[in-house]
Amino acid sequence: MYLSTFFANATPALPEIALLSMTCIVLLADLFFSRLCPRIPYYLTQLALLGVICLSLCALNKPQTSAFFGMFMADPLSSLLNVFICLTSLFSFLYARSFLEETKMPLGEYYTLGLFSVLGMMLMVSSQNFLPLFLGLELQSLPLYAMIALRRSSGIASEAAMKYFIMGSLASAMLLYGISLLYGVTHSLSISEAAIIFSQGTATHNTVFACALVFIIAGIAFKFGAAPFHAWAPDVYQGAPSIVTLFLGSAPKIAMLGFTFKFLVQAMPTLQTQWQLFFIILAVLSMALGNIVAVVQTNFKRMLAYSSISHMGYMLLGLISGTQAGYAAATFYIIAYAFMTLAGFAMIALLSKAGVEAESIKDFQGLNYKHPWLAFLVMVVMFSMAGVPPTIGFFAKLSVLQALVQVDLVWLAALALIFSVIGAYYYIAVIKTMYFDQPEKSTPFPTLPLDATIAISVNGLLLLILGLFPSGLIELCNKVFL
């Protein structure tokens, strides 16, 4: 087999291969040309992501095709998730640039690590075998640990990185143990083969399988940051620089959803009754803990961290329903959530002055008097997170609740509503702070970089526009599950 045929075999993986090549180029360009043009890694990174978005969009309507001896599979779902993984990464890299330059963090390393992480995420949604899936997960996580610690002067960031690393290793270990047990049950690492074995109905009612399931779910729950495996989230979200937080809070969650689909939907299509209960517990705990504890937070980043825990709870509701509509709703929710998180943390990054982050809710006091447009955008984000129409957050919540009601889990939907009422309190408290409180002291307002300002405007308005015209995205999410 010659080189050409080698690549012909690999066409479904074209976006991934392109991204890998571009990552290497970014790395080398940073080495050799950063003296000439310090921003070259940044430009190349964004170019790479744009290219991958285009490639994934082209693949969106193609039927599923596998490559690398069935280890890899490109289907509409993975293409859709790839598009949004890259899109959210693109936004987060955009927000990061000015902060990186201001605090003199190494630009090249940051973007190279980021791209490697994106590559890991793409593998997580496209692999068709447990082993590459796990490798993708690790490839996604390891650069993140480094990115958090990249700001070496910050003690809290190092602490966050250390915590995330240790806890993450623990979770990876659980997941890997679960996978190995699963291998013991199915004698195969291929998802397709596992699906066939599980559909035969034998081998699922034994202790080994039960343990495997629990370990895998625990690993997944950790990566989502769902309670009670959430403990790392507030510390890491707060400790990491905002530009890293907005990256690690958005794109990896999308990838993680794809990862979960691989395990629970594609490999165990018939075992929904077995894992449903766990997800109900995870969802209820996450919604309760996230929303309730967020109420007393004074740190904006920490509040958003708890809010993200609660959002993961809502997203899991879509999975619980176990229907196509539910999976589509979960996908829609995670995409909406990713954009909301991006905008929320981007605000903190934008408002930070000379490397000091504006992370206290007090820093937003009277924002409306200083910068009405930014205040408006924060308001949109907060309303969207609270699920107030006409923002995308409303339709996201609506669709997961609809999916629940369709499978007669009305009590769960009602519970979710009650928690979202509690959640509304702290989101709207931020709006109140911005609009009705006087600014504390007349500190000079930071000059906002133009590109990031435009990006945050686009991002914020996207929440609004997708809320007014949600049907396109909803249909897209539905289509990939048909």
Added chain:
Amino acid sequence: MEQLISNITIAIVLFPLLGALVAGLLGKKMGCTWSHRATIFYVFISFVLSLYLAKLVFIEHIPTFNLVVYHWGISGGVGFDVGFLIDQLSVLMLLVVTFVSLLVHIYSIGYMQGDPGYQRFFSYVSFFTFAMLALVTANNFLQLFFGWEGVGVASYLLIGFWFNKDSATAGSLKAFIVNRVGDFGFLLGIAAILATYHSIDYSAVFAQVDTTLSQTITVIPQHPWSVITLISLLLFVGAMGKSAQIPLHVWLPESMEGPTPISALIHAATMVTAGIYMIARMSPLYQHSPTALSVILVIGASGALFTGLIAIVQNDIKRVIAYSTLSQLGYMVAALGASAYTAAIFHLSTHACFKALLFLGAGSVILACHHEQDMRKMGGLWKLMPITYLTYLLGSLALCALPPFSGFFSKDAIIDAVHQTTIPGAHYAYFCVLTGSFVTAFYTFRSLFMTFHQTPRYDTAHLHPHESPWVVWLPLVLLAIPSVLLGAWLVKPLLFDTPPLLAQSVVPHLMESPQTAWSLMEESIHSPAFWLVISGIFSAWLCYIAFPALPKFFVRVLSLPYFILIKKYGFDDFNRVVFVDGSKSLAQSFSHTGDQVVIDNFFVNGSGRAVVFLAKLGRKLQSGLIYHYSLLMAIGLIAFLILILWPLKG
């Protein structure tokens, strides 16, 4: 072609919104001149495009155009769409709305000059135009309701435009609250339609009407109602609110606290006729419910007579016209009740022109008298303001329904229709509308004489009224033309052609014999209505020109009826005592016991305290130590394992 019409319609509807946004958001930066230029320009475009649509529909006879533009959402199998229905009726309404709106925009340049809220005013008026256009072009009930509420909001904002004035804010509040009552019925009506027909699309609903003729619904046990009657009556409640029918008419006189151009545009020509339009649009539905038609007929006819009577004792020039509007709306509703939908729409169109003319004329007078509205402090203005006087006179003649002015043809059609109908209450209604024409003539000319004739009663030393600037009188002249001619021009195509002009939109009303404008005028000499009008004008002349002492004599002799009229039949007092005071005391008691003790203290603060308590507890979990976190994870894992392994064991 479809694409073209759809684009034109979208443009017609959205351009005024654009104008509203431009004037509202950028008004302060652009200044007054550019604000009114921008809004007038956008409304002008809408008007021209409406004319083009009218050409397509009336001359080229394109088929009814019904297109969904955007699927907003689907719930329970029912689509909620944005869509447009372009047929003769909606195009006629488009023309009326954009024409009057354009003139009112122009007029406001003069009337609102120097007002601190100048740009805001133009923004609101343009927004109103947008909402009204959305209402008349809707092809489904949801969009209808959207426009319906939109005009309500605009009306509220504009009545309370001078929000520093207590009476204006009170008036706006009253208009809003009374309309809520109507809207409640309207919304229930839409819900009933949704429940019965599983669609909110006009065409889909009308297509199914025949299948539900005998369907009944039991609201009160043992009393089944016809579904169609229920829907019709509920929708009519909405129309009663918006079109100010007894007993929900009380807000319209108060709405005169707003600027006069608003009274002309919203509270005479367009918004208050939305109810008429809606029922005419629903005529395929109403046609099957004689009960509902009877109710409509009686309420409309009562309004036509009794609100007209109040106008006789009013001294505020705008209030006279406001009560006259109530009376004319009563005529239109009576026509609907008599199944003469076309006649109602006909009167709607002519009324829009001459009533807007009268209001704008009154505004011109008010402007000249430095915002004095009391007719007792006017008089003898005809020499000083010839253009205003002439146009006002033409408007008055049209309102009195004297041939050959436009009001004659439309009102004649209504009286004729009420005369012919045989549903219960027809005799009473005929009496009302006939007597009403005498009353109309009397109060109209009373106000004309008191304002423009008689000796001047204003402070001649300080006040020197003069003719208004051209931006004010030009719209008067432009409105005077259709006030005179529109009736004669439209009467034949609307009522006597086969098929009639609006045949595709509303259920046509059968006329006895084909007539022309000329033959109608000839016949009118022999009709009682004509002579009642003449005698009304003559009586007004007697009382206010020939023997000015006469009115005082009548007040003394007829003190009880006078008192009743001054008190407006006690509607306001009744509302105040029963609804306002009653709901206040009810609210008071709820507020004390229910709200403060139970809800505030127990539920709101209690749940808040509980949440904060739990949150502080949850916070303790977050120690910041890795081994605590790991322990938490391990506990979770073990709990899960127990959960799944326990049943397996047993």
Added chain:
Amino acid sequence: MLGQYLPILIFILLGIVMGVLPILGGWILGPKKPNKEKLAAYECGFPAFEDARLPFDVRYYLVAILFIIFDLETAFFVPWAVVLNDIGWFGFWAMMIFLGLLVIGFIYEWKKGALEWE
């Protein structure tokens, strides 16, 4: 059944013996004249039983990590070379791509000065 694992047992025992024997031999045979220099930790390590927060030179770890990467690469190469005839050109190119990626990493660490001790 269990007999199949006999070679493994022998392998383990042999491993233990190979590890323990030199240490034992050195301990028994070698002369013992300890002094301060001799008891100090080796140059590349640091005291094992000291305060955990002792500052240490990160370069040791850098070198160790770099070493492990290329060490594993070698471990990868040996089985590949053995079966190269069976896996053909596909296997060849797969390894070349892997090698290329490693080279890029190598260029990076070289250029960044990770290989310089000072």
